[in-house]
Every structure is written in structure tokens, then in C-alpha cells.
Amino acid sequence: MKHNKKLLPAWLLVLIDSALIAVYILGFYYSYYLNPRQLESAGVKTNQERQDSLSNSSMNFNDVESAAGGNETDTANENIIDETVGANQSAASDETTPPKTTDNSTATGNLRTKFAQHFSDTVVSTDNSYTSRDISIQVNKYTEGSDGNIVTYYVADIYIADITCLASGFAKDTYGIGYAEDLLSMDESFNAILAINGDYYGNGGDGVVIRNGEVYRKTSSDSDVCVLYYDGTMKTYSADEFDVNRAITDGAYQAWCFGPELLDKAGRSITEFTASRHIKEENPRTAIGYYESGHYAFVVVDGRQSGYSYGMTLSELSDLFENLGCKTAYNLDGGKSSEMSFHDTLVNRPAEGGREVSDCIMIKEVK
Incomplete structure (x- = not known):
């Protein structure tokens, strides 16, 4: 059948x-x-011949670019405060808008001498500041907008006399894929004074990875690249512009691959970005800015929290860095990754409580 x-x-x-x-x-x-x-490092050391321009106080430094900084801010001795900008308040208020650096003199001589007013012979630490012989950090909180359009962000104004004070660290102190760690944990293990999340290199297998003068990965990607050189300069490149071998020869000290770049070559804000639509929209943000050799900014923007902070679009973040007076700025991993720690304490309020990340960027003493 x-x-x-x-x-x-x-x-x-x-x-x-x-x-x-x-x-x-x-x-x-x-x-x-x-x-x-764990992954195997490319094992290449970058050219450090220009390192002496920052790391040795007895040597000289010649910065051929216009200096963008050097002035004390009005909030230098204040605690981290929640400053709200209402709809009718002036955007230029000293208490609501980050100070823009306007000194355009050409830097000549050692950075410790050049930025002497920012450093101190002994360590001086407050709730929102830290100074020593090689480091000056001022952290301030800003709240802008009103009603349903509020944004809260943090700006760390940083001066260093030794480039190695600006360092990177891997989660679990290990280069690899799948390693992740809370930012505060990395902050404490690396003895950092200030830390932000990095580019989350461990979330993929593409993109250049140069950390603390060592080349771990040379593969290319379609993302913009940010390079901090041993002479203290910081530059951003499109994927087509970037040449990893040239960067190694020129003395790349750090290189991050996330992006996009936030300012044009003249330091002006931009509106077109090499990023997906989702990345361009309002999100929590982490970014790094460059004024001149030895002077930098770490920025973390909180977001996805109604009534506290909605976040920033890439265009708004670009405008912020132009207003700060930076020449170069670069977007890092954001969303729940966006965190800043200072004095072993989390400064911001990360979305959904934050998440573990594969790397961090920090300021620390090296001597």
C-alpha cells in the first residue's frame, strides 16, 4: 500500500x-x-625621534602651527557644576558656554615653560581639577537647552608637558577580541587621573590600532582615522588619505579608527560626515579635541535620557568643538560606551548604566 x-x-x-x-x-x-x-601584535614600533619635543624638559619644541590656547578659564577653580542654559540666556555667558581659546601666537620653546601657568611644582587636586609638574586638568559640566531639548556634557581641558602622559589602555591589559572591562576598573588598574572610553577596537578585525607607540594592527577600513604623534600634534584622515606606513615613519604615538572627523582642515565645523544615518543622529558621544601640541580636550555627552540629556548629533558635536577653539576633533565610540572618569569616580551618567569596553584613553603621571 x-x-x-x-x-x-x-x-x-x-x-x-x-x-x-x-x-x-x-x-x-x-x-x-x-x-x-588574544591577538598577536604586528610588533612594529613607531618612529620616536620626535618624542624629545615633549618628553624631556631640557629640550626645545618648535610648533609650526598657530597656538590655539594658553589662557586660563574663568571656571578654573570651580567644582564640577551643573550649569543650565535656558532658552533666553546668552550662549556667550561665561557660566554656561565653555571658554574658547583665542591666543594665536606661535609656540617656541619647551611646553613646560610655555604652559608654566597651568602646572605646579607639587600636586594640587580638587573635585574638578588636577595640576602637577607635567599635567593640568580642568573638568566642567555644562547643561544647555530647556524643556524637551536638554543636553548635558562634560569637557576636560588638558595640558601636558610629556606626551606619554596621554596614554591608551586595553581591557584586561590584553590586546585581543572579546576582552571588555568597565572604564572605572581600567582607570584604577592603570592609575589614571582622567579616562574616557576609546574606539572599541576589539569589536572588529579591521582598522589600524597604534597604542603607546606600538603598532598592533595595520589593516585598513573605510573609517576616518585619528593619529596623535610623538611631537604632540593630532591629525585626522579620511580612509583614502591615511597611509599607515607614513604614519609610522612620521612618529605616530596613538591611532584610533572609529570617527568620523569632526572639523575640517581649517578647524571649522562640518555638516557632511562619513558615517551612517544612525551615527549622525542624537546619541551619547565621546570625542577628543586638539588645540595645539600639549593642549587637548576630552568631551563626553550624555544622551538617551529624557529630561536630563538627549545627546548630540554629529553636527552639534562639530559645532561644539569649533566653539571650543579646537583645530582638530574626532568622534570615538558612543552610545552606552560614552563614559568619563576622574579621580577614580565616574563623572557622567552613561545611557542604560553604561557598558564594558575594549579600551580607554587616559591622562596619567609617568614619572
């Missing part, structure tokens, strides 16, 4: 296939991105 073979309905077959594909994708994602595995 012949029996008819009973077939499953087409919709059920599609559902089963979809489930199998989802399981395969999740398994691959876990094994490749979440399952920790």
Missing part, C-alpha cells in the same frame, strides 16, 4: 530555516566577537 509523504507547510519551513540561520549567526558572533581570544 502506497503512503503519501506528508510535507511541512511552507511557512513552517521558512520559520525553521530562519531560526537555524539566526542560531548560526549568533554562534559566529559569540565565537568571534564575544569569546575572548
Whole structure:
């Protein structure tokens, strides 16, 4: 007797296939991105011949670019405060808008001498500031807008006399994929004074990774690249412009691959970015800015929190860095990753409580 073979309905077959594909994708994602595995460094050391321009107080430094900084801010001795800018308040108020540096003199001589007014012979630490012989940090909180359009962000104004005071660190102190750690934990393990999340290099296998003068990965990607050189200059490049071998020869000290770049070559804000639509929209942000050799800014913007901070678009972040007076600025990993710690304490209020990240950028004593 012949029996008819009973077939499953087409919709059920599609559902089963979809489930199998989802399981395969999740398994691959876990094994490749979440399952920790150490990677081998490229083992290349960058050219450090220009390091002496920052790291040795007895040597001279010649900065061929216009200096953008050097002036004390009106809030230098205040605690981190919540300053709200209402709709009718002036955007130029000293208490509501970050001070813009206007000194355009050409820098000549050692940075410790050049920025002498910012450093101190002994360590002086307050709730929102830190000064020593090599480091000056001032952290301030700003709240702008009103009603349903509020944004809260933090700006760390940083001077260093030794480039190695601006360092990077890997989660678990290990270069690899799948390693992640809370920012505060990394802050404490590396003895950082100030720290922000980095570019989350461990979330993929592409993009250059240069940290503290060592080249870990040379592969290219379609993202903008930010390079901090041993002479203290910081530059951003599009994927087409960037040449990793040239950067190594020129003395790249750090290189991050996330982006996009936030200012044009003249230091003006931009509106067109090499980023997806989601990245361009309002989000929590972390970014790094450059005024001149030895003078930098760390910025963290809180977001996705109604009534406290909605975040910033890339265009708004670009405007902020132009208003700060930076020449170069670069967007780092954001969203729940956006965090800033100072004095071993989390400064901002990260979205959904934050998340562990694969790397950090920090300011620390090196002597």
C-alpha cells in the first residue's frame, strides 16, 4: 500500500530555516566577537625621534602651527557644576558656554615653560581639577537647552608637558577580541587621573590600532582615522588619505579608527560626515579635541535620557568643538560606551548604566 509523504507547510519551513540561520549567526558572533581570544601584535614600533619635543624638559619644541590656547578659564577653580542654559540666556555667558581659546601666537620653546601657568611644582587636586609638574586638568559640566531639548556634557581641558602622559589602555591589559572591562576598573588598574572610553577596537578585525607607540594592527577600513604623534600634534584622515606606513615613519604615538572627523582642515565645523544615518543622529558621544601640541580636550555627552540629556548629533558635536577653539576633533565610540572618569569616580551618567569596553584613553603621571 502506497503512503503519501506528508510535507511541512511552507511557512513552517521558512520559520525553521530562519531560526537555524539566526542560531548560526549568533554562534559566529559569540565565537568571534564575544569569546575572548588574544591577538598577536604586528610588533612594529613607531618612529620616536620626535618624542624629545615633549618628553624631556631640557629640550626645545618648535610648533609650526598657530597656538590655539594658553589662557586660563574663568571656571578654573570651580567644582564640577551643573550649569543650565535656558532658552533666553546668552550662549556667550561665561557660566554656561565653555571658554574658547583665542591666543594665536606661535609656540617656541619647551611646553613646560610655555604652559608654566597651568602646572605646579607639587600636586594640587580638587573635585574638578588636577595640576602637577607635567599635567593640568580642568573638568566642567555644562547643561544647555530647556524643556524637551536638554543636553548635558562634560569637557576636560588638558595640558601636558610629556606626551606619554596621554596614554591608551586595553581591557584586561590584553590586546585581543572579546576582552571588555568597565572604564572605572581600567582607570584604577592603570592609575589614571582622567579616562574616557576609546574606539572599541576589539569589536572588529579591521582598522589600524597604534597604542603607546606600538603598532598592533595595520589593516585598513573605510573609517576616518585619528593619529596623535610623538611631537604632540593630532591629525585626522579620511580612509583614502591615511597611509599607515607614513604614519609610522612620521612618529605616530596613538591611532584610533572609529570617527568620523569632526572639523575640517581649517578647524571649522562640518555638516557632511562619513558615517551612517544612525551615527549622525542624537546619541551619547565621546570625542577628543586638539588645540595645539600639549593642549587637548576630552568631551563626553550624555544622551538617551529624557529630561536630563538627549545627546548630540554629529553636527552639534562639530559645532561644539569649533566653539571650543579646537583645530582638530574626532568622534570615538558612543552610545552606552560614552563614559568619563576622574579621580577614580565616574563623572557622567552613561545611557542604560553604561557598558564594558575594549579600551580607554587616559591622562596619567609617568614619572
